[in-house]
Every structure is written in structure tokens, then in C-alpha cells.
Amino acid sequence: MAFENILCAVDAGVATVTVNRPDKLNALNAATIAELDACFADLAADGDVRVVVLTGAGPKAFVAGADIGELADMTAAEAEALAGRGQALMNRIENLGKPVIAAVNGFALGGGCELAMACTFRYAGASARLGLPETGLGLIPGYGGTQRLPRLVGRGRAMEMVLLGNMIEAVDAMAIGLVNKIYPDEELMDATLDVAKTLAGKSTLTLKMALQAVGGGLETDQAAGLRLEASLFGICGGSEDAREGCTAFLEKRKPGFRDR
DSSP states (O other): OOOSSEEEEEETTEEEEEEOOGGGTTOBOHHHHHHHHHHHHHHHHOTTOOEEEEEESSSSEEEOOBOHHHHTTOOHHHHHHHHHHHHHHHHHHHTSSSOEEEEEOSEEETHHHHHHHTSSEEEEETTOEEEOOGGGGTOOOOSSHHHHHHHHHOHHHHHHHHHHOOOEEHHHHHHTTSOSEEEOGGGHHHHHHHHHHHHHTSOHHHHHHHHHHHHHHHTSOHHHHHHHHHHHHHHHHTSHHHHHHHHHHHTTSOOOOOOO
């Protein structure tokens, strides 16, 4: 599928999705949200894609936020519908069944920060800045920010970021658990792709079960989470890949997973 606002390339099981509106600091307008949603739907169904890297074009921004021009004259109903579309995209990314790594280059504000939070984990360039500035516009985060941020960094820090709307530097984002690692700007993509290639060498069945165990467990109490973990462990334990992985370990060789 051809896109106007994003780029998508696949190499050796790793898909790289790039929001490509550098003249607008990669702002998320309605068309870009729709294209990202269609792209990730395609990637979910593509058996050759094992891992996804998500980034922004140019050196200045991952995604600098929503397109403010589209927000200025909305009715309440239009605003709610827009939030629903944005949340649907974030949910698709979060529940893709494959790891999605955000390579946060530059500004990740508003919808951009929410986009990064929907990913499995986040690597940032040293110059990255993250934040949810919506209250300064008379709005609140609408694409999942009020829900995902406290789950990542805790209620107090999340409330501070949401209410004040301040940007934080990459080093502070890592300190509170919003960012996993920081790399020099010029090394960010290579380092992220190296991790993606490592993940692409693992069993996709195993990765999918691990994602379900962590994600599903966080949405319930610990006892139910443990039952979910045991069930998914059972699926993995009875798989060809588990037999191959354990045999390869005992034979001191690299496993050849078949994703089943």
C-alpha cells in the first residue's frame, strides 16, 4: 500500500515505519493517523514481519504532537470521535502481537508521546524531549496518555506531567521509566535496529506469548495474571520451538526456531 505521510520498509524481518512530515515536525493529522492504522494492520498480518521500529523523519522530531490546525474549531462530538480514532491506533500498536520499538528522535509531544507510550519500549536520542502539553491548549491528552503514562511512571509523576504540561529531557524520562535507554542522536537508529534484529531471531510464538502475559497481567490482579502466565507457559512448553530451544542449549548451538 502506498502512503503519503509515512514510509514503511521491511528488511530481514524488521519493519521500519517512519512518520514522514518533517516540514510539520511529523505532526499527527487525521490522514497520518489513518495511514499509520492501515500500515500497522498490514504489518500485523504479514508473517514475514517479526519486529517493528517506529520513528520520525528528520532530526527534529519523532512526532511533535497533533496537528493544531485540525483542533481549533472542533465540536465536542468531533473531538470525541478524533480521540476514538487516535486511541484505536494506539491500541492496535500496543496489541500488535509483535514487539514495536519507538526510536524517539527529537520532540515526542502530545500525540507523539502517546504514540511512543503505545510501543513495547522506547529508546531515545540524547536530544529527545517528551511531554504532554495539552492543558496549555485547553485540552487533555486524548490518545491514551492519561491511562498509559501512570501505568509506566506512577500516578504522581504522571499527574505532574499531565497537569503542568512541561517537556522533560531524555535523561529525566529514563529516570522515571518513560524511556528505556538513551543513545547519542547519531547512534539511535543503528542501536535500535540492532535490538530489533536480535528480537527478530527469536521465536515469534514465544514473543507473542510474552507480550500477552505481561500486557494481560497488568490489566488484572496478580492471581489472575499468574493463571494467565501458566496457561501461556503451557502453550510455549508444548511447542516445537521450546523443544528446539532447549535441545540447542544442551547441544551448545544456535537454535533454529520455526515459530510453532
